[in-house]
Amino acid sequence: MAASGDSTATAVARQLARAYPWPVSVGDDLRRSLAFLGSDADGETVVRAGYVAAVPISVSVLVASTLLAPASPVVTRLLLAVTAGLAATHAVHRLPVGTAALRRTRALGETADLVGRAALRMRLEPTPERAAAFATRTGDGPLSESLQSHVRRARGAPESALESFAEEWSPWFPALDRSVSLLLTSADAAEGERSRSLDRALEAVLDGTHDEMADFASTVRGPTTALYAFGVLLPLALVGVLPAARAAGLTLPTSAFVFVYNAFLPLVVVAASAWLLVRRPVALPPPRVGGDHPDxxxxxxxxxxxGLAGVGVGWVGGGAVATWASPVAAAGFGLGASLAAHYYPMARVRRRVRDVESRLDDALYLVGRRVDDGTAVETAVEDAAEDIDGATGEMLSDAAGVRRRLRVGVREAFLGEYGALAGVPSPRTRGAAALLAAAASEGRPAGGAVVATADHLRELRRVEREARRQLSSVTGTLANTAAFFAPLVAGATVAMAARMAETDLSLSGEATALPTATLGVSVGAYALCLAGLLTVLSTGLDRGLDRTLVGYRVGLALLAATGAYLAAFAGASLLF
Incomplete structure (x- = not known):
């Protein structure tokens, strides 16, 4: 449902919807979300599919609960089945809305870059239509695509593309409306006043980003603390009291324990994480790096x-710690190694992009100052390459070399097939290169625009650092809990519970607790689930749900969590 085209989700939804022929009502948010996602399924199909999905889910839960806990009351099993069915219906109905919210959040992270590109074009030529076209041409992503559609529809219409674009997106990012108004006002302003109006337009969108993230950071601490307490601390602490509970006459069936720790609690963490992620107002996403990148x-x-190597190492290493630990270690090391190795090349490209962007503002400032003094853009780029070190300077040097060898213009030297940015998937850097290409055509008058863009990039980096700093206490705690704290506590708790069970067995002559193998595998699986889920949440809050970044970080977290769990169990077994 969340993808365009005849996707598998759309086909499944249509098949389910056929079993519910009665009329249904559809909310505006669902219709709007499906339209934003470009889904082939309409709102009625999704609502009907949600109602029908409740039936197989309820039946499956009822059968599973009957097989796993036949002694439990029938009313309890029926209540559990009905609850699962209602949850499935709600999940189907809200999935498109949540997916659209996540994509919209990521798209809004590009607002400052898009407004900056439009503003720099307005400095060269105060024409809003051309500024909008330039902003779409030099960017990608949902926000640029949306503006491009408004540019097409605005041809021959009285309303400008920027105005209709701001009307569409301002409900989710109010600062955009004010920023676009200042952009449009600058078109009719005098030369000096135009520059101030454009500066205020950029300040408006940057201040809006800062305020949105500050409000979110202040409100997210409470829910994440609750998730930390009830999803990590309390469940793991309760493992240690299981032997004492059995000794006091309180029994917990093995099937119920496995269900709670390996089904119910992970689903609760998933639901809580989704609730937090869809409420983030703006995401500052990393550059998109896919498997089709040349590197x-x-x-x-x-x-x-x-992954195969990780499975082998985990099976042998886990068996050396405890006989039951082999499958846990094999799963953790295998999946973690597979994800980390698969996404490592993409992470390496992303680091390269980040290095290139790190001194982009300095490079533009130096080029702009030289152009303002009368130096040609081509010469200014060569001079700046000598003054800027690191990856940014190498990129400028590569562009200068391409221009000399192929005898092409500035645009081809940066953005051409063999240009310096051919393997750098950075909309920000490509937008800066497009500005330099425009400056090469405009000459000396464009120097001030390049310098102003450098100032904007510096402010944008400052706002991004501040936004991430405001969330760092939350995301850092989640990441450390996922990779280290939770598996360490889990391993030590399992060792303590196993020791207490052995003591009870020696005193009473009969087992009074869950088997250590069941306890270790079940709690270990939950610790690995937490490693993956909390890492996804931490990354999503920090940078948005970028597939390659999430996959790489989850792989590293699984490797660390598996090692920590085994080490904690082995170390605690020696102490207890």
């Missing part, structure tokens, strides 16, 4: 081989 050549083979 990503290994394909799935790298991940497969690493």
């Amino acid at each position: 990503v050549t290994a394909g799935p083979r790298r991940g497969l081989l690493a």
Whole structure:
């Protein structure tokens, strides 16, 4: 349902919807979300599919609860089945809305860049239509695509593309409306006043981003603390009191324990994480790096081989710690190694992009000052390459070399097939290169626009750092809990519970607790689930749900969590 085209989700939804022929009502948010996602399924199909999905889910839960806990009351099993069915219906109905919210959040992270590109074009030529076209041409992503559609519809219409674009997106980002109004006002302003109006337009969108993130950071601490307490601390602490509970006459069936720790609690963490993620107002996403990038050549083979090696190491290493630990270690090391190895080349490209962007503002400032003094853009780029070190300077030097060898213009030197940015998927850097290409045509008058853009990039980086700093206490705690704290506590708790069970057995002559193997595997699986889920949440809050970044971080977290769990169990077994 969340993808365009005849996707599998759409086909399944249509099949389910056929079993519910009665009329249904559809909310505006669902219709709007499906339209934003470009889904082929309409709102009625999704609502009907949600109602029908409740039936197989309820039946499955009822059968499973009967097989796993036949002694439990029938009313309890029926209540559990009905609850599962209602939850399935709600999940189907809200999935498109949540998916659209996540994509919209990521798209809004590009607002400052898009407004900045439009503003720099307005400095060169105060024409809103051309500024909007330039902003779409030099960017990508949902926000640029949306503006491009408004540009097409605005041809021959009285309302400008920027106005209709701001009307569409301002409900989710109010600062955009004020920023666009200042952009349009600058078109009719005098030269000096135009520059001030454009500066205020950029300040408006940056201040809006800062305020939105500050409000979110202040409200997210309470829910994440609750998730930390009830999803990590309390469940793991209760494992240690199981032997004492059995000794006091309180029994917990093995099937119920496995269900709670390996089904119910992970679903609760998933629901809480989704609730938090869809409420983030703006995401500051990393550059998109896919498997089709020229520097990503290994394909799935790298991940497969690493996963097989991880399974082997985990099986042997886990067996050395405890006989029951082999499957847990094999799963954790295998999946973690596979994800980390598969996404490592993409992470390496992303680091390269980040290094190139790190001194982009300095490079534009130096080029702009030289152009303002009368130096040609081509010469200014060569001079700046000598003054800027690191990856940014190398990129400028590569562009200058391409221009000399191929005898092409500034645009081709940066953005052409063999340009310096051919393997750098950075909309921000490509937008800066497009500005330099425009400055090469405008000459000396464009120097001030390049300098102003450098100032804007510096402010944008400052706002991004501040936004991430405001969330760092939350995201850092989640990441450390996922990779280290939770598995350490889990391993030590299992060792303590196992020791207490052995003591009870020696005193009473009969087992009074869950078998250590069941306890270790079940709690270990929950610790690995937490490692993956909390890492996804931490990354999503920090940078948005970028597939390659999430996959790489989850792989590293699983490797660390598996090792920590085994080490904690082995160490605690020696102490207790």
